[in-house]
Amino acid sequence: MWPLDPSRKEVLRFAISCRVLTLMLQVLTRFLGSSTPVVYWFPAYLLQDQEPLLRSAETVSWKLLVEDSPSGQKVPRNFILGLLYNWKTCSPVTRYILGYFLTYWLLGLLLHCNFLPWT
Incomplete structure (x- = not known):
C-alpha cells in the first residue's frame, strides 16, 4: 500500500475520531432517552x-x-x-x-x- 504523508494521517485520524464520537453520542442519547x-x-x-x-x-x-x-x-x-x-x-x-x-x-x-x- 502507498505510504501516507503526515497530513493524510492526521485527516484520517480526525475523521475516525469524529465518527466514533458521533456514534457514541447517538448511542448514549438513545440509551438515556429510552431507559431513564x-x-x-x-x-x-x-x-x-x-x-x-x-x-x-x-x-x-x-x-x-x-x-x-x-x-x-x-x-x-x-x-x-x-x-x-x-x-x-x-x-x-x-x-x-x-x-x-x-x-x-x-x-x-x-x-x-x-x-x-x-x-
Whole structure:
C-alpha cells in the first residue's frame, strides 16, 4: 500500500475520531432517552407545577369538553395539544419546555431523513 504523508494521517485520524464520537453520542442519547424516565419526569413536574392551564384542567374532564363542544370549535383531548393551541396564554416555563421538545423533534426529523447524525 502507498505510504501516507503526515497530513493524510492526521485527516484520517480526525475523521475516525469524529465518527466514533458521533456514534457514541447517538448511542448514549438513545440509551438515556429510552431507559431513564427522569429526563421526562422533570419537564412533566415543571409543567404541572408552573402551568395554570393544566391545574384548571384537573378539575374539568377534557372528555366532557370534547363531547359538549359546539361545532366548529376545536377542543383537544390531549393536554399537550391544549397547551399548543393556547400558546400565547401559557407561562414562560411551559413555552420553553414545549419549544425545546418541538425543536428537538423537528431537527431530528429533518436531519435523520437526510442521513445526518441525529438521535
